[in-house]
Amino acid sequence: MTSQTILSVDSITKRFGAVVALRDISMTIEAGEITGLVGDNGAGKSTLVKLISGVLRQDGGTLAYDGQPATFTTPAQARASGIETVYQDLSLTGNMTVWANVYLGRELIKGPRFLNILDKAAMIAQTRQMLGRFAMNVPPIEAPVDALSGGQRQLIAIARAAAWGSKLILMDEPTAALGVAETQAVEEVIRGLRESGFSVLVISHNLEQVFRITDRIWVLRRGQVIGQRVTKDTHPDEIVAMITGAAAAMSGNLP
Amino acid sequence: MTTAADQQSRSSLLAELVRRLGISLVLLALVVFMLATKDQFGTYANIANVLQQNAIIGIVACGMTFAIILGGFDLSVGAVAALASVVGANIMIDAAAFNFTLGIAGALLACLSIGAFNGFLIAYVRVNPFVATLGTMTVVRGLIFVYTNATPRFGVDYSFTTIGLGKILGVPIPTIIFVGIALLLGFVLHRTRFGHYVFAVGGNAKTASEMGIDVRRIRFSVYVLAAFCAACAGIILIGQTASAQPQAGLGYELTAIAAVIVGGASLGGGRGSMGGTIVGIFILGVVSNGLNLFGVSAFWQPVATGFILIAAVGLDRGSHNKG
Numbered sequence: 357m358t359s360q361t362i363l364s365v366d367s368i369t370k371r372f373g374a375v376v377a378l379r380d381i382s383m384t385i386e387a388g389e390i391t392g393l394v395g396d397n398g399a400g401k402s403t404l405v406k407l408i409s410g411v412l413r414q415d416g417g418t419l420a421y422d423g424q425p426a427t428f429t430t431p432a433q434a435r436a437s438g439i440e441t442v443y444q445d446l447s448l449t450g451n452m453t454v455w456a457n458v459y460l461g462r463e464l465i466k467g468p469r470f471l472n473i474l475d476k477a478a479m480i481a482q483t484r485q486m487l488g489r490f491a492m493n494v495p496p497i498e499a500p501v502d503a504l505s506g507g508q509r510q511l512i513a514i515a516r517a518a519a520w521g522s523k524l525i526l527m528d529e530p531t532a533a534l535g536v537a538e539t540q541a542v543e544e545v546i547r548g549l550r551e552s553g554f555s556v557l558v559i560s561h562n563l564e565q566v567f568r569i570t571d572r573i574w575v576l577r578r579g580q581v582i583g584q585r586v587t588k589d590t591h592p593d594e595i596v597a598m599i600t601g602a603a604a605a606m607s608g609n610l611p
Numbered sequence: 612m613t614t615a616a617d618q619q620s621r622s623s624l625l626a627e628l629v630r631r632l633g634i635s636l637v638l639l640a641l642v643v644f645m646l647a648t649k650d651q652f653g654t655y656a657n658i659a660n661v662l663q664q665n666a667i668i669g670i671v672a673c674g675m676t677f678a679i680i681l682g683g684f685d686l687s688v689g690a691v692a693a694l695a696s697v698v699g700a701n702i703m704i705d706a707a708a709f710n711f712t713l714g715i716a717g718a719l720l721a722c723l724s725i726g727a728f729n730g731f732l733i734a735y736v737r738v739n740p741f742v743a744t745l746g747t748m749t750v751v752r753g754l755i756f757v758y759t760n761a762t763p764r765f766g767v768d769y770s771f772t773t774i775g776l777g778k779i780l781g782v783p784i785p786t787i788i789f790v791g792i793a794l795l796l797g798f799v800l801h802r803t804r805f806g807h808y809v810f811a812v813g814g815n816a817k818t819a820s821e822m823g824i825d826v827r828r829i830r831f832s833v834y835v836l837a838a839f840c841a842a843c844a845g846i847i848l849i850g851q852t853a854s855a856q857p858q859a860g861l862g863y864e865l866t867a868i869a870a871v872i873v874g875g876a877s878l879g880g881g882r883g884s885m886g887g888t889i890v891g892i893f894i895l896g897v898v899s900n901g902l903n904l905f906g907v908s909a910f911w912q913p914v915a916t917g918f919i920l921i922a923a924v925g926l927d928r929g930s931h932n933k934g
């Protein structure tokens with residue numbers, strides 16, 4: 357199988373004061389795949405996502421994105437080069453409409469440039485089309501996000517991430533707050549992203565979900581990479597053992 | 612699942628609509644009540660009077676609308692209006708040629724510097740808007756009193772009173788200026804990217820910043836805009852008195868905040884509209900005019916404004932708890 361690496365993490369270390377959140381970790385994300393990132397609470401998963409998305413800077417080590425060394429100092433830089441992040445809190449503005457959230461920071465403008473008049477009609481139409489690509493039930497485009505269900509909000513956050521010609525989408529526990537039906541809908545959307553050619557990194561605590569949607573699984577424990585497995589060649593028991601440390605105890609192969 | 616969510620959003624849209632219309636209905640009811648009970652209310656003289664009296668505070672409230680939607684407010688607007696009155700009138704009295712133009716320019720310059728100072732403190736130093744604008748309000752009013760010895764200075768050429776007291780086709784010129792500013796700022800707030808970002812920052816500043824919006828620049832600009840509106844109010848005040856009035860604009864800040872909140876804005880930020888503010892201004896204005904016509908002492912008017920403000924904030928909290 358010849359996969360192409362879209363992002364590689366090389367010997368990255370990140371400290372918060374005395375806490376070493378990530379200790380010399382290396383991993384890769386393959387293009388066109390859904391990569392799962394699992395590990396216990398505090399393993400460093402969110403920290404890793406924040407490093408890749410430019411929210412945090414590493415204390416040591418390097419990132420390479422699309423074959424180029426990546427030194428993002430702000431989320432805007434990461435986004436400009438095609439890395440979008442769906443944060444745990446979704447980064448939605450509840451008082452604003454669905455279309456306003458999808459276009460937040462990248463509004464379409466009409467008329468004379470200096471007036472910066474919003475092209476609301478175009479943004480509404482394109483948001484409807486965009487959400488229609490990912491979801492069967494398009495939420496009301498002109499309603500404030502506050503009025504939507506958790507699943508619909510997640511959908512909007514994901515659609516926004518996918519909307520901007522991005523290549524890599526990072527998601528930190530996208531279904532943690534959702535019910536069964538909504539979780540299913542979001543998983544459908546994530547699979548749809550892969551079909552549309554996106555590379556996706558998903559953090560999840562739900563192993564069944566990880567096995568349902570991912571192509572490859574990376575395991576972190578206490579800030580270190582325990583290993584990776586191709587999803588179809590492994591078993592939940594093995595991943596659980598890697599997460600908890602039972603695997604190391606059994607075979608003594610700590611990296 | 613989706614139908615329930617649809618229904619939920621539809622009913623909250625409906626609630627929003629009722630809320631907005633509700634305010635206009637309150638104004639309508641007030642006007643109908645006044646028309647029914649006081650013949651004098653409907654006369655041209657009285658209506659022109661209400662329009663003129665509320666134009667100046669209305670202009671201040673237009674700027675305040677931005678500050679409140681942004682999640683802050685500006686307590687210094689009354690002092691800034693007085694600053695415009697004092698600086699503008701003094702230049703108009705002392706400068707020989709082009710005195711009106713110079714006076715207006717000087718008033719704007721002084722007021723915009725105060726607005727920029729507020730904006731700098733709030734946007735860049737991250738001083739709480741209450742503290743920052745309470746501070747500038749006190750300092751500016753104090754400096755005005757020091758400079759003027761707290762006494763008015765008369766002597767602005769009478770032709771300038773056209774701006775404050777004149778009429779075009781029977782409509783008071785301050786009202787025309789108010790309508791112009793309200794239309795312009797309503798357009799900026801509801802149609803342009805800048806206004807859109809004011810809502811975004813007021814709704815969720817962290818998200819706005821994550822999405823690449825320059826939150827500090829938006830905050831800074833809003834306080835400059837609030838000061839600009841206060842300056843326009845102060846300049847029109849010169850036109851009403853042909854003098855420098857150190858006491859001008861006392862209490863403007865609270866009346867303006869009350870009008871904006873009555874108009875449906877939320878002190879938590881992220882919500883409000885220019886149309887709502889205008890309705891809010893006239894609700895306060897008609898109540899005040901009504902008290903007047905019923906012979907109630909003018910001292911009761913701040914009491915009424917205060918109660919209306921409390922009621923509006925109370926209603927707003929109620930709707931927040933639901934959502």
Ligand SMILES: Nc1ncnc2c1ncn2[C@@H]1O[C@H](COP(=O)(O)OP(=O)(O)O)[C@@H](O)[C@H]1O
Binds near residue numbers: 375401402
């Ligand atoms: N901003 C921060 N300041 C201090 N410590 C932090 C911060 N963010 C994360 N940590 C610490 O880093 C470690 C990894 O956290 P995190 O990446 O959130 O783990 P995960 O997402 O896998 O649960 C934890 O020990 C956590 O307490």
Ligand SMILES: [Mg+2]
Binds near residue numbers: 401402403
């Ligand atoms: Mg986490």
